[in-house]
Ligand code: ATP
């Protein structure tokens with residue numbers, strides 16, 4: 500017989516792992532909650548609004564004899580008349596069974612396996628119903644390492660799956676078999692009253708997974724919902740728990756907060772609930788410091804710009820986002836380095852390096868974004884020079900566009916002479932001939948000037964490119 504904790508799983512133990520919600524012992528059918536089942540005629544979700552790929556997955560599962568539902572953001576957003584980002588499918592089929600049904604399927608995750616069914620660039624995620632012992636989320640980085648959660652005990656039934664979800668509005672299930680909507684937790688009422696309410700005891704749920712506090716704020720910002728008082732109350736108190744969340748997971752959350760078209764509102768709410776200081780501690784410090792109002796205004800304008808770009812369907816990148824969020828800190832640090840006689844470009848490069856390295860301990864920034872970010876910031880002082888081929892070559896720099904956008908932002912905040920930003924706006928529209936002129940005239944005149952300049956510099960004993 501295996502010893503306790505070694506290959507066996509005591510159901511009592513499961514209750515200890517997951518002391519939240521209403522506990523369901525799967526053998527105890529008596530205490531199983533029943534969902535409110537809303538027929539198709541009484542809810543607005545139409546297959547016309549569900550992606551074809553998600554429908555294909557749902558039907559294939561159903562035709563193979565499994566149950567198949569859409570749950571989470573997809574259902575919620577359809578009920579709100581919004582366009583869902585994606586559709587998450589849940590089923591009673593085990594991951595291996597899902598895998599066997601689709602040629603274009605890949606299983607991901609170690610402890611909690613998920614199936615990804617791929618259609619070109621689109622991926623439909625299929626999860627097997629999970630029991631409460633599988634708390635947390637789809638992210639196996641998060642889960643407790645004690646090894647007590649064994650794979651065999653992870654899967655469950657729909658009426659177990661519901662309790663591990665975060666908010667009532669995220670726990671509505673759309674059944675492909677008869678197009679009904681299953682509601683175990685009065686999620687529909689909360690959709691109607693636009694309320695974010697946690698399933699179970701809020702403090703317990705936040706302690707299980709502190710990222711839920713960020714999700715509360717994110718969904719409140721995105722949907723313009725109110726966080727229910729009992730769900731809002733513990734957040735400022737429990738915010739320090741974010742310090743224990745892996746920085747890579749927080750990076751993902753940061754993108755969801757700031758790259759979804761509601762960045763300005765996200766920042767406001769994050770600060771209101773005392774969460775922002777655990778994501779970007781130095782930036783929060785800058786907001787509270789001497790030039791705090793200016794720092795906040797800069798970040799707000801940068802985020803408004805990001806929101807605007809999303810509205811216009813333009814691409815956004817973490818490179819620019821982190822540049823905006825960290826700039827007040829980097830700028831101050833660069834100033835201090837300049838006082839130690841660093842040249843401006845070097846000062847920014849070094850400051851950016853130090854600040855990003857420190858930031859990585861809180862929310863990561865993968866190197867493919869960190870390097871261009873540093874380059875883009877280091878270009879800022881170089882824009883101040885508007886004469887000569889060196890200046891002109893900035894136009895061809897691979898970070899020109901992002902660096903220029905950043906310059907415009909700085910000039911709008913009164914950090915740079917607007918004339919400089921206007922110059923760089925104008926030259927981009929010029930013909931090559933006009934550009935040569937703008938950067939100091941024709942080749943001959945320029946070299947003549949350079950010679951004169953050199954002579955003068957030599958006479959003065961200095962060589963000043965400006
Ligand atoms: P979005 O529209 O941003 O995708 P979403 O609610 O669908 O929002 P996902 O991260 O896609 O968010 O998660 C899908 C569903 O999984 C959620 O609706 C919720 O039911 C559940 N879920 C996700 N993360 C958690 C978590 N940390 N704790 C509990 N349940 C979660």
Ligand code: MG
Nearest residue numbers: 571572573585
């Ligand atoms: Mg989703």
